[in-house]
Amino acid sequence: MSTEEKIKKSAFKLFLEKGFDRTSIRDIAEKAKINIALLNYYFRSKQNLFDSIFSGLLDKYTPELCSLLNKDLSLEDKIRQYISKYMDILMENSELVFFILSVLHRDHQKISDMSMFKSLIDYNSFIEQMEKEIKKGNIKPCDPHQFYLNMMSLIAFPFTIKNVISDKFEMTDEEFRNYMLERKNIIGDMLISYIKN
Amino acid sequence: MSTEEKIKKSAFKLFLEKGFDRTSIRDIAEKAKINIALLNYYFRSKQNLFDSIFSGLLDKYTPELCSLLNKDLSLEDKIRQYISKYMDILMENSELVFFILSVLHRDHQKISDMSMFKSLIDYNSFIEQMEKEIKKGNIKPCDPHQFYLNMMSLIAFPFTIKNVISDKFEMTDEEFRNYMLERKNIIGDMLISYIKN
């Protein structure tokens, strides 16, 4: 692993765990087993390092999520596959949701301007597909935007309170993962039952 | 308004807006139009001031939410009223969800030990009511804990991405409020449709 990659990986872990502000470049340097000067040699500043990591994240996950929304699938299949794919990503790293919320909270304008982020929150083809199904009478009339928001809420929110859930039910990380896994079907059923009635 | 209240109010606004770490005691002092020494005279430390504000929040909202869960209401009425009450609180201050998530992320152990917080996440009577209805065959068999988690997700998550939503649909604060208001029925319908089929 290159020094640059080593720094990024260490920094990412710390940012996830403690957030941007509570992570010092000293922490990062220590974890990556390099010194502060070297960190600044590669990334010029802590903010720059962070931005680089965040862009990398968007690039890694956005394309597959977007392409799924544009696939030629039945609405129900698309919903279930989207849930599954999204949750797989989040289960890989359960701190991700809060991490992204934090970035949005601090740097909303900057993030909004990133093209990858624009892609991530562009679900027009999904909206159109729902509108078609509503017109055809296959599903109940409803607001597709609110429906999509509901889907995202059901997918993402539980990860933001992982600590509370794990604590309340005395779960290990593995048990939490399984609990989230169970949700794939539950969420799908709930969303489908809403539009089918 | 007493000096102490003035400090708390100013600090709360800043903590909501910028978070604990990015809010300096100098910011707070400036906003409250006092000086740093006075702030430390009243609260000893920034952390102490924060804790005092957070406790106050829990004390303010927890009781009415808890008592609603223990009321003698039909399951459907309870769900709809709980959604409505919770969302009223969050609409009053849309930054509250992220604020609490941040605290949970940073200080989970300390928060878990607070008795008011324990009350807030204690929904046993709701679980029992659902189990009874399932046994009676009035609603579909399902996991009541996951159901409650779904309800909370649908209620809370949209507030954490208020910026993204307002931006995408070019909403004013008032329009966002109305958008959330619409959700009361949508969320209720979705949850009810799930357990009625």
Place this chain on the structure above:
DNA sequence: GTCTATAACGGGATAGAC
């Protein structure tokens, strides 16, 4: 590329006068 040393700054907290 990698290191040591240090500059420059901003933060929280306190001493002590009034």
Place this chain on the structure above:
DNA sequence: GTCTATCCCGTTATAGAC
């Protein structure tokens, strides 16, 4: 209770040797 002045610390960033 309220103020001014200041201390002390941790942080980022950079200069310069190797």
